[in-house]
Amino acid sequence: MSPRPARRPPPTPRPRSPGRGRARRRRRGRAHRSRRPGARRGRGGSPRRARHTPAAGRSAAPGRRPTRPASAARRPHHRAPRCARPRPCRTPRPAGRRARRGPRSRRVVRRDAARIYHRIMTVVGAAVPSIALARVPDGAPRPEDFVLVDLPREEVADGQVRVRVLTLSLDPYQRSTLGGRHLGDAPVGPGGLVPGRAVGEVVESRSPEVAVGSTVLAETGWRAEAVVPATAVVPVVVPPGVPLSAALGALGMPGLTAYAAHERHLRPQAGATVVVGAGTGGVGAVAGQLARLAGARAVAVVGSEEKAAIATDRLGYDEAVLRGPGLDGALAEACPDGIDGYLHLGDQATLDVVMERLAVGARVSLCGLMDQYNGAAPTRLRAGAVMAARAEVHGMVVHDHHDLALDHATRVAALLASGELVTVEDRCTGLADAPAAFARLMSGTNVGKVLVDL
Amino acid sequence: MSPRPARRPPPTPRPRSPGRGRARRRRRGRAHRSRRPGARRGRGGSPRRARHTPAAGRSAAPGRRPTRPASAARRPHHRAPRCARPRPCRTPRPAGRRARRGPRSRRVVRRDAARIYHRIMTVVGAAVPSIALARVPDGAPRPEDFVLVDLPREEVADGQVRVRVLTLSLDPYQRSTLGGRHLGDAPVGPGGLVPGRAVGEVVESRSPEVAVGSTVLAETGWRAEAVVPATAVVPVVVPPGVPLSAALGALGMPGLTAYAAHERHLRPQAGATVVVGAGTGGVGAVAGQLARLAGARAVAVVGSEEKAAIATDRLGYDEAVLRGPGLDGALAEACPDGIDGYLHLGDQATLDVVMERLAVGARVSLCGLMDQYNGAAPTRLRAGAVMAARAEVHGMVVHDHHDLALDHATRVAALLASGELVTVEDRCTGLADAPAAFARLMSGTNVGKVLVDL
Structure with a gap:
């Protein structure tokens, strides 16, 4: 983003x-x-x-x-x-x-x-x-x-x-x-x-x-x-x-980011499993709901129990898992068939864990590098994991997708108006x-x- | 591969x-x-x-x-x-x-x-x-x-x-x-x-x-x-x-690997710059020639002056650059407009240098992890470089592309027969x-x- x-x-x-x-x-x-x-x-x-x-x-x-x-x-x-x-x-x-x-x-x-x-x-x-x-x-x-x-x-x-x-x-x-x-x-x-x-x-x-x-x-x-x-x-x-x-938010730049990542990078099909790296954030909340509305199983990675409750109760995620040492086990349980789509908005440790659980043909959108923005070591992803999953990894920069702005505005506004998509501010x-x-x-x-x- | x-x-x-x-x-x-x-x-x-x-x-x-x-x-x-x-x-x-x-x-x-x-x-x-x-x-x-x-x-x-x-x-x-x-x-x-x-x-x-x-x-x-x-x-x-x-070779599995990476991952357009990580190897030699035949500027990364000569003189690469400490400067010279396509068949150091020189919209195929096969640390790529270039990174496993086998056999056999594509054994x-x-x-x-x- x-x-x-x-x-x-x-x-x-x-x-x-x-x-x-x-x-x-x-x-x-x-x-x-x-x-x-x-x-x-x-x-x-x-x-x-x-x-x-x-x-x-x-x-x-x-x-x-x-x-x-x-x-x-x-x-x-x-x-x-x-x-x-x-x-x-x-x-x-x-x-x-x-x-x-x-x-x-x-x-x-x-x-x-x-x-x-x-x-x-x-x-x-x-x-x-x-x-x-x-x-x-x-x-x-x-x-x-x-x-x-x-x-x-x-x-x-x-x-x-x-x-x-x-x-x-x-x-x-x-x-x-x-x-x-x-x-x-x-x-x-x-x-x-x-x-x-x-x-x-x-x-x-x-x-x-x-x-x-x-x-x-x-x-x-x-x-x-x-x-x-x-x-x-x-x-x-x-x-x-x-x-x-x-x-x-949902109708602005974060929403367009989520919409473009959803439409162009993740493209989840019904029944697919989509993991959102910061599930309750400005981009993640929209992306997770779009995945759910597309019929995918949406899984949020979040930083606290409070956010996990918001993810499942308000945003409609199927599961929410906590960042940290238990993430791998929690993801294994939440995504028994592997991860078909991953929107990365998080940290290196989360990326590392998710990449090893990608399903064959997975699609990854690198959307935000939160820890790196704060001056941490450059985020890196394991090439072998990309190969093993025959994954497709995309770098997301929202400016490349302004041609989607009208689609985004129309679609998300309708979802907001009908209450199918909610915002968390x-x-x-x-x-x-x-x-x-x-x-x-x-x-x-x-x-x-x-x-x-x- | x-x-x-x-x-x-x-x-x-x-x-x-x-x-x-x-x-x-x-x-x-x-x-x-x-x-x-x-x-x-x-x-x-x-x-x-x-x-x-x-x-x-x-x-x-x-x-x-x-x-x-x-x-x-x-x-x-x-x-x-x-x-x-x-x-x-x-x-x-x-x-x-x-x-x-x-x-x-x-x-x-x-x-x-x-x-x-x-x-x-x-x-x-x-x-x-x-x-x-x-x-x-x-x-x-x-x-x-x-x-x-x-x-x-x-x-x-x-x-x-x-x-x-x-x-x-x-x-x-x-x-x-x-x-x-x-x-x-x-x-x-x-x-x-x-x-x-x-x-x-x-x-x-x-x-x-x-x-x-x-x-x-x-x-x-x-x-x-x-x-x-x-x-x-x-x-x-x-x-x-x-x-x-x-x-x-060219008509077998390495050739199909190169053909599939070319057709499905790199898809170079005329005038694009394609870098091949091991330009004279079994896969690379075919991929480089296919890129050249598609009208792209083909650049080989090689390990010796001898291979550089083979790359340019026999395989028709526009440039060949040597792996190692001078690679960055050599690539800057060989790819003044950045790298539009990269077939990775090499080592971590080469990957690191190439990723920082990707042009916007670049396409990368991770095809071989030579150093990693030999037990080196897992090859990793910088997520920020993928984002900066809005790149599309693909993991190549040749089995996913057997549906291309007939196309590959027909096309490459014709090129071999006409001498437009040569083999190095x-x-x-x-x-x-x-x-x-x-x-x-x-x-x-x-x-x-x-x-x-x-």
């Missing part, structure tokens, strides 16, 4: 001095409130939990499980909510409201202030809060590798539009642009804006083609708003009852939380498509 | 005691002469050199280079001829006839005696000289890993035929049956007959389908004759002017020389298809 964001060089960020930010907050901070109801729920160390958004109709059907997975209810209350802080707290907090009254660390205070400041800046339009790279991550990225900065607000020239970001998409490919290892993408060095795609609202337009108020997809980068060419934005179209954010609120959400994504602890609502 | 010989368990060999062999030679040895003229040329430490058999017509064309490569003429005379001995001699011999008068080592004497004995046994039909595995080779096989044994002469039952071996084919897949690592083939342990395919003459038949005197292909193993089911032999058909042995004489020839094949020092004439 390797999208190629717009190649415009990122504007030079102006790192904000702590003193200046504080001064602004003193001047303006307390006078403003968010325009969006509920936005303030996100502050104070208790932002919203990850929301799992089912497709309309499916969860409402009688006799079905409730929308929220059972495991979510089991989650101990002292565990830090998903987007709250870079690290989960170490000691259990007392129950009830007292938890909110405890001392808050300087970091949490600073982050909350940053979030408030960012909302103000968005509203008053004085500057554009953005996330820049502080340093090239060493291994899996950490929140400290990023910094919230103010970018000067750009003017809108002829043929351009200003897009206010509503929801930002976080994707694994972004990791490999940090340090410049991603295929064909401009590398992002320290101080550079992190690239990213978002659903946004056009708030200013100097193009007759794009109306103010329209909802569009745009390559904005990680910032509150962006001025982009009118030709580079795409109207967001989702079926009734499906959230706009689906345009970034891992959302948090506030640009300041994007680094922590990204760190979670790149360590594989997200569940579903990772989105940041602004 | 992974043929699957007939699964009959090899007859238990009866290792010959040195005394018994010597006694027989005393009794019968000197009374017989070979029935085939020229066969005695092979004895005495100076057997025939490797013969390079061009297709009729091609080498005879005016202005072309002579049949024997220039390098053969340059070879210093003191170098041991290809099939003479397991190791080349260490000290230069004096020139001229004196070389034959020098003292002969006990090993040479013993080997010559074995060859004479083998021919006698074949003629008188008292036993069947055969090559058994003495021990499972550690790494590349050596001649000492094999032993010449007598097998009891079997009776021909109803529906069986007795095939006298004329030419035995040596192939890399045989290496991995030694010790039992080959795909689906019965493992060969110490004492077991080494499997192999041969062109032979039917000398006894209890089947109305197969006439005595007919020339057939059969899975005989490494022995002078074999009793096999009549249904398991295939009549040898070669175009006029083409040697019968072509049925074991590395032949030696006498079953006793098979182990040394096999060791040469598995160390990559052969030039062309390795054959043993009996």
